[in-house]
Amino acid sequence: MRLNFFLAPALCLLAALASCARAPVPVDFIAQGKPEHLSEWHLLNVAEGRLALNAGVLPYDLVTPLFSDYAHKLRTVWMPKGVSATYTADKAFDFPVGTVLTKTFYYPRANGGPDAILETYDAEPGSPAAGLDLSRVRLVETRVLVRRADGWTVLPYVWNADQSEAELERTGDEKALTLVDAQGHGQKFTYVVPNENQCASCHVTNLKSGEFTPLGPKARNLNRTLAYADGTGNQIARWVKAGFLTGVPAGELPRAADWRDAGLPIADRARTYLDVNCAHCHQAGGTASNTSLRLDSLGPADWSLGLCKPSVAAGKGTGDRIHDIVPGKPDDSILPYRLASTEGGVMMPELGRSTVHREGVQLIRDWIAAMPGHCQDTTSQKD
């Protein structure tokens, strides 16, 4: 009896703890302020050696992602109950107040200490549905995009050394990392976490409106399958099923080309690659519209795409080349020259990378090499 008297509350306590571990604090929409810790959002939980998604948080991936120094990205979307995004054909979906998107940048670890990471496209040891095995990945940063009543707010969080928490770093950060390739060669580079304004310099795609917008979750770039915990499915269908998306039209939806899919026409892959990596600035009305170079996949394939176009404000970025794209001649074209550089003032994109995306550069070079025509048809004066 006595024993039981003491045991009963202890058992209750144990039960409570256990249920606590099984049912973490639900996600909360934080309507204002800038929480200092990522954990305050309860979107991603660090537990039992894994970074896992909280209940109700849906992972997503893109057909063709932005290159960020070979970082892998775990993307999530969450919305409060009872609200949903509205489908749009070309732009990012129209998300309701309360939406929280996250993007966690991480690398599979390589041998050689905590700052050695692998250059690989192999998604292991992480998967969107199962989360990340923290013993095998190096977490760098998690960016939170939250849709509040007055628009989107961006919050860059940087992971601590023991990967237990990420702290808000509004002015960004730098991490010295070593990227180890398949041959075991290490390349030292500075991973740069952007500051809030630098986030905006990509996410504000229209200079005039100044409106901040997500970039990835567009219909064409979400229209692919993903392995979820309960099976594989099309992402857009899943968003609808989860109550995150309404207004999806019947019939075939737009789909971007997978830049790595060699079975697709190279022009489609290259245009998608430029769309994802460059068009946040290089679009009509965008931050780089002063150059008149338009690299969104919706633009025409004429001078505005760079064909035979003389540079405008490239400075040393021309690399002594005259035209952005010379058909058939990647070595004479400014575009691949700037993609292949890591020098400030030369490299493009000018933010978000410190290394060269070799496979991306090769794709653009192959695309240009296969183009017919030339830029020689000059006439000095129309008489």
Added chain:
Amino acid sequence: MHPNRQPRTRSPLILAASALAALVAIGGCSKSATDPNVRAGDLPVDAAFGKKLQEQLLDAKPGSVIEIPAGHYHLDRGLSLRVNGVTIRGAGMEQTILSFRDQVAGPEGLLAQASDFTIEGLTIEDTKGDALKINSGENITIRGVRVRWTDGPKTTNGAYGLYPVKAKNVLIENSQSFGAADAGIYVGQSKNVVVRGCRAEQNVAGIEIENTIDADVHDNVATGNTGGILVFNMPNLSQPGHSTRVFHNKVDANNLGNFGAKGTAVSSVPAGSGVVINSNSLVEIFDNDVTSNVTANVIISSYFSTGYFNTKGVQPNYDPYPRGIYVHDNRFGGGGDSPDGMDLKVLKTALFGLNGHFPDVLWDGYVDPARADVAEERLCVDATASGVLNADGPHKYKDPKVVTEALRCKLAPLSPVTLAPAGAASA
């Protein structure tokens, strides 16, 4: 406790660390300020200072004044501002110096995308890209700002020094640029612009007004650049420019070898160019001292002469002709005696002899054949210039000739630029 004393809430460790950082910062400042042999590149990056300054820029509200005290600060990341109505103020261009010598991200020194913006009293140096870029916005004031590349002219320097683009109501005054690999003081695709009291030296282009409507460029000094003052219209851009007055400037000995990367518009400018008009319209050049620019004191040219024209890459509606250019009442001296490039050297020697010189105005001779007779679109040069050489570009330079007398016409003067009072456009 003394009422002003901070309650001691921080841990001694943090206190010690921040005190140490402050000491390092102060030590760095005094070291560079007193010892001219210590360049910013020899000092450690002041990460705490850069972070605090960027935080101030993030937290700024309309009306905020961000003061940067005297000191030689070493930053490794570009700064950015996206809030309207902010003033950034240093203690003076000799006192407050922001160095970006070891910049890892940017690529600009400061990128502002904001209206009602004023920056004054500081130096920005050794940026990887443009030193001060202002992308769109209205009511922009740049006053007493110096930008420079301390290794001198190099192709790998940043392209632009002071660089407002797509802006409206722009005042750049008492500012300076040294060593830009494109244009030192550049205003592009803008409206209503005044550049005055500035100094541009050792840039490819000293001062450049490009695709801009209504600009006054006056009381500046452009010397030792490849080209002194340029007024250009380039193809494919958001607007063609017109109506620029270049007056009461000193444009002397802009004879620096062209160090711009091939493919940039300014790389086509011959060393030794004083005032250069390319494809722009309604430009009035008067009351200037233009001296000792060894290719020519004034060059009037068309985009056809840059070598960049091709029918595929240039928008069909682009107008490559300079129209309505009026050069009058200037004070010229010297120049034209040692033009840059073999073609111009041969031309000069053939027409004027080994010891001769081009007249003050060198014109490539391109005229829109459909509008050659429109009086308002002529090139007019008065007798204060020694003459005009038409180089006959349209006929591959076959029949160059002096056309001084044929261009002794007058054009109506342009109206002065009036800047809107501060805050008017945003009201």
